[in-house]
Amino acid sequence: MTFSLDFSWLRWKWRSQNGFSQSPSETTPLLSPETGRQSYNPTEQRVVYPNNSMCHQDWKKVSRRYPGNSICTTKYTLLTFLPQNLFEQFHRWANLYFLFLVILNWMPSMEVFHREITMLPLAIVLLVIMVKDGTEDFKRYCFDREMNSASIQIYERKEQSYMQKRWQDVRVGDFVQMRCNEIVPADILLLFSSDPSGVCHLETANLDGETNLKQRRVVKGFSQQEVQFQPEHFHSTIVCEKPNNHLSKFKGYMEHPDETRTGFGSESLLLRGCTIRNTEVAAGIVIYAGHETKAMLNNSGPRYKRSKIERRINTDIFFCIGLLFLMCLIGAVGHSLWNGTFKEHPPFDVPDADGNFLSPALGGFYMFLTMIILLQVLIPISLYVSIELVKLGQVFLLHNDLDLYDEETDLSIQCRALNITEDLGQIQYIFSDKTGTLTENKMVFRRCTIVGNEYCHQENAKRLEMPKELDSDGEEWTQYQCLSFPPRWTQGPATIRSQGGAQPLRRCHSARVPIQSHSRQRSVGRWETSQPPVAFSSSIEKDVTPDKNLLSKVRDAALWLETLDTRPAKPSHSTTASIADFFLALTICNSVMVSTTTEPRKRVTTPPANKALGTSLEKIQHLFQRLKLLSLSQSFSSTAPSDTDLGESLGPNVPTIDADEKDDASVCSGDCSTDGGYRSSTWEQGDNLGSESGTSLEEGLEAPALSLDGPELCYEAESPDEAALVHAARAYSFTLVSRTPEQVTVRLPQGICLTFDLLFTLGFDSVRKRMSVVVRHPLTGEIVVYTKGADSVIMDLLEDPACGNDIDVEKKLKRIRARTQKHLDLYARDGLRTLCIAKKVVNEEDFQRWASFRREAEASLDNREELLMETAQHLENRLTLLGATGIEDRLQEGVPDTIAALREAGIQLWVLTGDKQETAVNVAHSCKLLDQADTVYSINTENQETCESILNCALEDVKRFHEPQQPARKLCGYCIPSKKPSVNLGAMAPEIGLVIDGKTLNAIFQGKLENKFLELTQYCRSVLCCRSTPLQKSMIVKLVRDKLSVMTLSIGDGANDVSMIQAADIGIGISGQEGMQAVMSSDFAIARFSHLKKLLLVHGHWCYSRLARMVVYYFYKNVCYVNLLFWYQFFCGFSGSTMIDYWQMIFFNLFFTSLPPIVFGILDKDVSAETLLALPELYKSGQNSECYNLPTFWVSMADAFYQSLICFFIPYLTYRGSDIDVFTFGTPINTISLTTILLHQAMEMKTWTVLHGLVLLGSFLMYFVVSLIYNATCVTCNSPTNPYWLMERQLSDPMFYLTCLLTPVVALLPRYFLLSLQGTYGKSLISKAQKIDKLPIDKRNLEIQNWRSKQRPTPASASAAAPATGTVHTQPPCCPVPPEAQQDFGASTSKSSSPPRQKQVEDWVLQGPRCSREHSKDDTCSRDTLAKLSSGECLLDPNRTVAPTAYSRGQKDASRHSSKGSHRRSQSSLTI
Template sequence: MERDAGSPSAAVAKMEPRVAPVTAVEPRVAFLNDKEANQQLITSKQYARNVMVTSKYTAVSFVPKCIFEFFRVVANVYFLLISVLQLATPWSPTNRFTTAGPLLFVLLVTMVKQGSEDFKRHQADEKQNRRSCRIINAGGQVEMIAWQDLQVGQLVCVENHEELPADVVVLATSEEEGRCFIETSNLDGETNLKRRIAVNPTAQLVAASWSRRNASRVWYLPFIKEADGADDFVVNFFTFLILYNNLVPISLYVSLDIIKVLQANRITSDVNMVYEGTHAVARTSELNEELGQVEYVFSDKTGTLTCNVMEFRKCSIGGISYGFGTTEIGRAVAALASDKPHATSGATKQTPSPAKAKINPLGFNGEGSGSAVKLDINSTDDVREIVSPAGPVHPPTQSEEGSDPKDAQVHFDPNIHFDDPGLLRTLYAGGKQGELIHEFLMLLSICHTVIPETDAKTSAVTYRASSPDEEALVKAAKCLGYNFVAPAPLMKVEISRKQSLLPPHMKTQHEQEPTAKCYTIVNVNEFNSTRKRMSVVAVDEETHEYILYCKGADNMMLERAASALNDGDAAAHAKLVGHLKNYAREGLRTLVLGRRVLSTEEYKEYNEAYIEASTSLEDREAKLDACAELVERDMQLLGVTAIEDKLQDGVPSAIFDLAQAGIKVWVLTGDREETAINIGHACRLINDKMQLLYVNAERIDALIAQLDALHETPEIQRLIRGDQVAENLAMVCDGKALVHIFPSRDARVKMSAEAVERVQLLSEKLLDIARVCKALIACRVSPSQKAEIVQLVRKGGPCGKTQPITLAIGDGANDVSMIQTAHVGVGICGKEGVQAVNASDYAVAQFRFLTRLVLLHGRCNYKRVCKVIRYSFYKNIALVISLFVFNFFNGQSGAPLFESFVMAGWNFFLALPIIVIGVFDQDIPEVVVLKFPQLYRRGPVDSDLNMRVFARTIVNSVGHALICFFGCYAGTLLASQGLYVLGTLFYTALLGTMKLKVVLLALNWNKYHFAVMAFSVGLFVFFLLVYPRFTFMSYDMFGVPAHMIRLQRYWTLLLLCPVAAMTIDFTATAAQQQFRPSAEDILRERFRSNKSKRVGDSVAPMSVPLESSSPSIDRLFLAGQSIDEDNKSDSKDSKDCKPTTFVVTAQPPSPSRRPGSSSNLPLYDSFKASLPHPEARSSFAFNGLDEPSNRHASGDLPAQEARDHARAQLPAQSPTKSHQLLGSPACSGRSPGTLVHVAPRQHQVSP
């Protein structure tokens, strides 16, 4: 009866207690209410105790397990080896505890951290195990005991809405037939209710009473025997190995652990990521920096991009569509198409053979445009277009305006906007169409697993459903007069009519009363991700017919429909398919409904197979699925339901910002192709300027031809070889094609070597093509296919490059595999349980918070961690270089320059300031970072921590160490001071240099910076004053600080050496910011001098994407005033305006922020050449953007001609006069965007 260690609680209603695995199905024996006998079974390990344990350690195992995990890190093993060499050999030039002391400290910190975390787990386990439950003891009395005391064989009493304390078998319930409904969200995240029925021998076992109350020093020099060369080499090797062991910063791991935990706390406490009281949660702190390096985002649709709040909007019955109005997604698609009316008019080009499709399937010509071909999904001989414009296709407009929903519903629900009274009129009029509508609504009323609950006080009925879709359909049926009031097995539906829509002859008193219709549900074929449908077999209590009611995905239902008996049925079927496509184009979720009347003999055959399958102990689900196939065929299609799931707030803007940050967003959904594409348009994932590449072949030969045709296109090949991304390409994949690329594990085992090689080749081609596309939409994909797609991208990076960092975000149990496969998993706290959140690394309440999590927290944490790593190596390399250089002055004896414990304190004196930087450093204000998503692009290319940057750090560290060493050496050349006086003097100077380096690294100072800086300096001073008095530790430092501080040269060198060393850094930084500033430098300077102004008033966001071939994000827009071609027809005054001003501006931001604006301002590349000479360049110039000399600017002139042309137009004026605001009267109205004045550095920067 022991529950899984990782499960919060057992919420299942099956009492098969956990037991050691057996090789065959054997009966297990327990004794009913026999405590002693059952205790013997537990003692003999036949059954487990009902105790939940999620903690990692016990009091006995904590120390050994924690030490074992600590030394699994290679760096810790290295320091352990150094410590052993120091402690166990005479080769150490330093004190024996120089390395062992810090290592022990780090170990203790780690153990404290692990112990505190595990203590919290122990508390949670204790709280869970001490929960109470009711049992019926041997005397028949109800007794309260703790969950952990529950034994196998005891009778447990559970009331409604209570949590089960263990795995149980249902013996009896208060409901008919001994049934109950359970929820397993605590185990698997599924919130749908599952039906369980008591075992037959005890199904009626309910008592009447239950129904009622429910070493010493050597002071001489001995004779030293001369050692041979081999021994001398070994001793020297280990001596210098120990001396230079600080080359690897021992404090780095513990510093990063502390920093990451505090970073995670900042994410959790971010008040700007709170929705309806739900905060963001950082479930791990190990991936904070990877959030700043994401290249691919894989997103689910339902509940992730959408609200997962379903609303019945339209339906199609008998070939007639009912319901008016346009959905939110439909309006967004219509607005998009109205802006570009020609976008939907792409001509389809037929070609006689697929061979021509392989020549140029994209249709690229010399001018970069052309039509394309598409391979038919069923035949390689019939070639159609595989590339089409991405413009959305409009659904047909309704010929009749929608009415007030109150007039179209029997029981009005303000949350349902179905507004077509024609459906009820046709229903009441009768005839064939009326009968179809009746069966349609009846199916909605009984083909489900919804449970109605009545409030005893208000008599209000609420529905508990397994999914929001089912709840929406049941509520829709109720609004239309078919009120489901009694649950299975005897389902009762009350049919009411709307008097105002009844024909005159039906308006009688009798007809005003609801009529009841009863059905007995005898079999249920449940929904799963493989079947994509559910069905029930019901017995009509009036006619005693066996009727199969079924609803499911269109691709599953259409292939199981009966053949058309006449032209009318064929026409209705064709219209139904057309309505399916139209609803999908509006972004509506569709289900196809069907029914079939079973004969008595057919039902008996099916029922026998159903009973056998449901009682099977092996492959039960597979057998039940095969059993359902016996009757789910030849169905009469009744119609289609269309449910709207609105987009979450801020989704289009979030996806736009992610794209601007250089992140590829791939949407993986189970919806049909048209729905997925139009939702892609609505959320701005794709646009009408894009060409869609389709991969949707059902047959393997057609799929091979389809991928070959795309992969061999010259334009695709050029992009693949250049590792570039085409801004105008997007891919649409279908799950039926991905079946061949990602076969199941069982299918892969049975495949031949040739077939495995073919699958590998197909996946490589798919990845090559997808990688050059701006976006990808995968439709009709299963949960396993989602994970396969993520795995393909994660492991399929180009040769010679690091594998891309992937992020997956979802909200449901079907997204867990995808979330766990990606490097970073993000769960949305939605309405489909908590399984996605439990499997994730970070949790947010809304998709729009992903931009803040990634673009802000991810970018900042990446830059902070990179700074910490660089500084940690910088300070330790400087220390080791000083020891290395000193050995050239002491005959390579291996003697240290510093006293052992002074050297061991190096990391302690310098740890806190860099930790504060790692937590609070912010190079640019938050709002600016979010307004300029292109700033994120430095992370994925690892521009802050690569070999080039690390080499600069090493050179910088070596330079500072040499300056300090030789500065102190020259300053004390004629002094007759002791070794440790000179060593401590140099140590202090080098420490001061390290402190100044921290000052240079910190970009925004707060109270924590000042506090830790003062504390670390005070700590060092305190150490120098106190440590020498502890002579039992070392006599070497006794009197050294007191003597040293009386030396004038000490204070002189303490001032000169750090300043001389850091002058190089300060000068280099100032020169770089003056002549080759980065985008961060420009924005930092801009908003540092305008703190009182709002960011939106100063700089508009960047919105034009950058070429993927350039890793630089320094692409803000510079433009001369006279370049705007849209303003050629301005007034005379504007014509006199000279191009004397350069501005930093941006094209319009996301449409959700500032719709309708436009700008033709060129990129910075067009005008960089026309800027003045470097010495006169503005502080807003950008670096890293010099293109090859043979590359043209964005206009028609080459770069050199553009430079000469721009210089010729610049008037010979002083900088003060030539740099003016574009907001002057003579130039008013010239630019549609917000402009930033660029002035020389000696002048004030003004907006």
């Protein structure tokens, strides 16, 4: 097979992009003394010269520009600490505001309090923060000193050996040697590993929190080193990219003295902070050091988000500033008017030193500033401190909720953003990933299709329908029995038996990572094992029961492989060959790491070719000649099939194998069975063969039998899909034995191992949506490309059957493609994840040409990713389809209930997934995101004009049945309903669901159709976006958040969800199977999707309600207290004096009223958790901001003014006409105000505990204790009116008690009356729920049931409402309906899952619709439909009620299959 496109353009493009010209410098080595070194752009590239004898001078010149490895994360030094810290603190406008007041108070004409006293609050705040910052910085200093002083082996040029030095002595270009369990001191390019395959294992927990080991490979050309690496022999120059913070991205090349270049990437870079594991010695050259390392560049603090309440607070503070300005203006005008009433200057008006008096205007201005000092507490600056303390308390309660702890994974909730907890109670939209978020991400192999033949694996399906006990208990670390499989020579199903001691079930191939805050250590395989866990696989994932029909064909495929080298190499389209290639692709085309259970992190290396157990290929030939005598037909019933069972029935037609040709095939036999007694047929049939020929197989192979206690193979995969496919291949005895960077070894069913040369690996990415490996087949020597990927991509890359000359082959390929596509659709309808498997054979000449361009692309710095993508695309074409797989990803427990509860709470849920549409729709029905009675709009189009027409038609149709409850608001010229529309004319119209794919999203974003799309979604109950990329996910979240101004939450578990998580107001990461990137970028991390229910409905509601009511109370408290001073100004000539001692004023906010609001904000519960979970509708109070909005703010302000009037004027009227002094008058007012404010707090509390009572009573008693002590000791502290013995005298006055008892009652009477009316006649949901909470348990449950029955319409009423329109379900012309839809036609019942109906559906899908309208390959929809779209005519019958989803899906599948010769879905469709 030849390439159809010449690659010469790629070389030209690469050289032009990298700025290389065809000049002598291009062929001159970097170290050539004749022309000197090439010049590099230091702003775009980094050049690293080795620090050895030959390159020392160059290294010395360049290394000056690069920083050393010493780090300093401290902010201050001893000299800069005080000025720098003060400078930083005064960047906060609150501190500047108080500093401005202190300066004003120091001016004699505006002095209100003693100057030193005014400075005290600000000084205390600055001192506390200074101590905190200094302590934190000192800890950083100690950590820096410890890291810089750590020891490491650095190559010393003069000594020509590695010397023990400190980390801070490392420089760029130094050679560093590390040993096992040592931490990497800098970013190092790996040049040597003690591992024979050139692999170094890393633990990156310090960087990304993941404890599963990563592989790093030695740069190509350095892996085959038989002796220790010698730095003196390294004469190459390294050119790489500038330092950046991308942990997974790195590119560069190494230029050797012989003018050749070797490219490398992130797979060869050891990052600072990682730990060397399972590698005795590793060495490399330093690329980045110190603060230029990727770890240090990523060492940024937690991102700051502003919560919705905080934004509301900032707005209300401006209102307070306006109120303060008004009150100060009244004081200034009043002061001017007061002074104007005197014909002569009054005695208290003191002139200046020159005898001049202030003018009324200037005096009024001074009084304005004086009033600012006096009424400064009106701005609640201390509110921010209280909010931070409350949020810390709320986070503590979140962490200690056992309901948010997952016992299986030993993970609890993790709060990474401490300042947005209250936003959890105001979420309006949730954007969720599907795989790993709604599902378990535990992939289980279910079905497969090979060359058009479907193998349903019924036995496997029956096994998976069993209870999930084995799966759920697989990670429990209590006393369980060990799951053991029968030996390879034993027949019968797997059994569970006790093996002496209790052992945990083995979980061997995952990447699930425990959050670091939980340090409970687990073991793997054995109790005494201390290795970290290799998580996430359970027995239900690993065990696959083979299909009997496929099993018999696998035996023939194994024989075909053994005789492959005896036949001429030519393309084979036979079923036998395709089955062999199919399972080889499953085994090889992955990045699975092989280890053993006894040493979970120890790699399994490739067995020596042709030397296993001393067996020669001639003896293997002799063995297969003797196996001709065997003809066994035992049934296969084991859960994990043995290689024996396949080898037992090889049959009598085993051809002779030429041993001479086998020598070059890298075939080894015998001891590849390192997986716990899984043995080849050579061992099992030894006795039988010996009885027939007088010689046992053990003697024939001249090898001892393998021990039954051999270690079991463990597979560590980057994704659970790969692990599931490897285990599926292993079930058919195609076992992945070992993998190195250069080779991969597979054991065949006969026990023979094939070692494939691994030439290239084209990894998976979200753009290509596929992965490929390029190997050299050990039997034929051919270059084979095995590819697996999404069906939507692989099907487009298949070779056109029409290009061949053989008509029969062409027909067969078309038939295989068509049947495979039908099987894929069937899998998707069942909710299975689908992957297509393909191959391609490349001739040697084309491969060498492609490989040269691939290496050039790998060595490129500029546009490296684009060049790698292009080379991959030029290889991955004209593929031959082998088959497809269906993998089940089951729903997590509690997902349907959680989604139902969130919907009842008024939250819109969108699912954004990269899966194909059919799979996503099936899962949506399983999790109740879509109901059977929903009207589902499915929009799939690439054309912008068609997309706009479809959106217009859909909008016109939905508006006939759904009208907004409130007047629509304008959104860029389009009407958007402010709330979810209700049904029209009182009839129960069907709920709307929208399904859309990635191509349609591109058309929407590129065609500026976002507003119409959003308008349509406002009528939809659910939105499902399929085949969406990570960028599209984030764009959708930003679109909804910004256009609709709603609170959004994104939840996901993988790296492809990071952008979506960061775009939302709240991002939640699930600690799942796909690493910790989602968790690391999230605000909160949970273990399961079901935890979202209590997190939002309970903790979210509590956090919002507590904080909102605390904020309102804080504003009320400050305004109420400050107004006392304001009313006094009307009786003191607006002089700015006070009737309360200034120490009492300071203590009032600092001690007496500070603690109750904090306790209130942490512990108060307006509704119990049980009621909140039972009645999700209560969550809507937070969405509507009922606790804290503009009306509640101004009502509290009015109440504060009223209470301050009562607290001031009742004492004033009481003591009017008496001869008491000013402080004797102010003390009762201060006492009454404190009592009123604390009682107001008590009235607002919905839950009373001992702590609540102690805090309120303690604050009240503290006031009297402090006042008594202060008045008893303050003899001359506040001259001239010292408050000596003031409280003691007041306590002996009966009028004081009478006033303090009567005034708070009068002040709080309106508040009490209003709360009583709300409790008795209030119609709010919270008020009703509070009444229910007070009932006994039995009555409470009854009331809750009555509530729910009223809130939710019964199914009977819903079904009865549908025919109210007087419509009849009619089938559109020439639109086939599957049997399932025919049975349910016109009914709103759920579809039955009985086997007969399922079989009918499968037959309908496989055989195709009987009645279909033929379209050309490029037709997007029917001509009638296109005509209606072009004219803007509505496609939908306005008087027709939509049929159930079964009918909708049948119609959708019919439209898909109606296009002859095309595997694609129709490009434009509107499915109702």
